[in-house]
Amino acid sequence: MDKEWMRKDRLSLEYEIGIESFLQFAMSNANDPNAIPCPCARCGNLKKKNVQTIRAHLIYNGIDLTYHTWIWHGERSMTVNSMNGTNGFGQDEHASFAEEPIDMVHAVYDSYAENPSQFNKLLEDAEKSLYPGCTKFTKLSAIMKLFNLKAKYGWSDNSFTDLLSLFREMLPDDNELPSSLYDAKKSLRALGMEYVKIHACPNDCILYRKEYEDLANCPTCGTSRWKLSNKSKVKEGVRAKVLWYFPPIPRFQKMFRDKTVSKELTWHSDKRICDGYLRHPADAPSWKLVDRMWPDFASETRNLRLAISADGINPHSLMSSSYSCWPILMITYNLPPWLCMKRKFVMLTLLISGPRQPGNDIDVYLAPLVDDLKCLWDECVEAYDAYRQESFSLRAVLLWTINDFPAYGNMSGCFGGAFRACLERL
Known part of the structure; x- marks a missing residue:
């Protein structure tokens, strides 16, 4: 019994010495000694505390057992799981993935x-x-x-x-x-950085594509496809409203042709730490639900899990202006958490021009993107994996949309009283 107590005392002393060593290291690299990320098991580096509080937390709560490299306190990592490692993921989005x-x-x-x-x-x-x-x-x-x-x-x-x-x-x-x-x-x-301009009805009724491509007037409201002059004269050839569409499929294929990016697109399967913590969208129930419902889709780890984000912006930065332009962004969640939200990997897929926001008619503008997403789910596309040096059939699924509540109401098509009722049920 005495030996057991002695062993525990020795471990306790070593732990306390380790705490002091850590605090000294953190202090030497801290910009603000009163705002240092606390690595205890409860805070998990998400909350910033002073040194005294961190010392108490580490004694009572213990340290986060997965925090092996002190990346939040100035230490550089040699592993790809680091957010501030020598690979430069956390320092500069172009450091490792700057394409020549x-x-x-x-x-x-x-x-x-x-x-x-x-x-x-x-x-x-x-x-x-x-x-x-x-x-x-x-x-x-x-x-x-x-x-x-x-x-x-x-x-x-x-x-x-x-x-x-x-x-x-x-x-x-x-x-x-x-x-x-x-x-x-x-x-x-010539590098494939192209977009498609699709004419739209000024009243957001239709896009002039497919069966409407050659029409001069909207079949729903009768409004001219072309812009009107101050004297209400039609300016033939000058579109009244336009949608800018940036097809995502060619960009997905180019991602896999880059050896470095292709390797990281299976990070969620190859290198993700599964320890019960929610560290990546792959740990979320909705990701796992897709795995259970469509095991054939989940069996190919290169298949993409996507999210789209929609919101209105004022491109002129004038608060007095009501001009509203709507970009639709796409995020690829196969990538590690320190890459998937970097500017390089956030794709602009649609740009809905103003001056009025599309409202509940946003589905009209989403149609080209929906068609491509259906193709990626139902038919798949051929892609070449430069890292593994093989071709494969690429598929994708849209897991989430990211919006504020007004845009969420527009995306779900039940804005107003119906949307409020949905929120109340939630």
């Missing part, structure tokens, strides 16, 4: 099987120096960097064209930088 232009070109090789000359031109742009003697940028990489800045800071098309013209004059002679936005877009369009 040459890799992007190789990823679209299959799209040019019938047009090899165009592929060779694209490959040439990816390898050609921006100007003679330049070693840091190729023509394609320079265009991509500038386009990223344009998107990040909201430059107008005219300002971007002027900037390209100025840079072209600043650079040495015989440089390869495009002189206009139009020329730059032609280079990127």
Whole structure:
């Protein structure tokens, strides 16, 4: 008995020494010593406390047993499960997954099987120096960097064209930088960064696609497809309203053609820690329900689990303006939690132009996306896994939608009194 007590005292002393060692390490890396993530079993690094409180929590609650690498307190990890490891997942979304232009070109090789000359031109742009003697940028990489800045800071098309013209004059002679936005877009369009403009009824009745593609007036309300001038004269060829559609299937296929991304798309099956904690959507009941109901779908771990998010924004950043533009974003939850919400992997699939929000008619605009999702579920598409170097049949399922309550009412089609009644039943 005495030996058992001595062993427990020794372990207790070692634990207390370990606590002090941890607190010293955390303090040395803390920006604010009064707001350090508490790693006890109850807080799980989700709550920030001062040192005294953390010490008490660790004594009474014990430390989270899964917290082997102190990533929330300044330690760098050598494993892919770290959110701040040497792989750079938590530091910079582009650190590990920054695609080189040459890799992007190789990823679209299959799209040019019938047009090899165009592929060779694209490959040439990816390898050609921006100007003679330049070693840091190729023509394609320079265009991509500038386009990223344009998107990040909201430059107008005219300002971007002027900037390209100025840079072209600043650079040495015989440089390869495009002189206009139009020329730059032609280079990127070859990479498959395309979208489809679908005309829409101004009253949100229909999309001019399929059987309505050639109509000039809406069959429901009779409104002209074309924009009206101030004198109510139809401007033939100028659409009244347009939906911007970015097909997700080609982008899914490109994700699997990237060896690094393809490997991470099965993280939920290969590397996820199953310890009873809800750490990833794969731990959620709805994910497991799909596994039980459709085991053939679940047996292929590369099949995608998706969510879409819809909400209105004011693109002009003017509170006095009622202009409402609706982007529909898609998230791929196969990826690790530190990647699936990164900008690189959040896909814009639909952009519903304003000025009015679609309301309950949002289903009209979702139709192209629904068709592609049905194809991914019922028919599947052929994809190439670059990591495993094999082709396979890719399927996908939409698990969730992410909205605020007004948008949730629009997405479910029961906004108003019916929606309030649904909430009351919940």
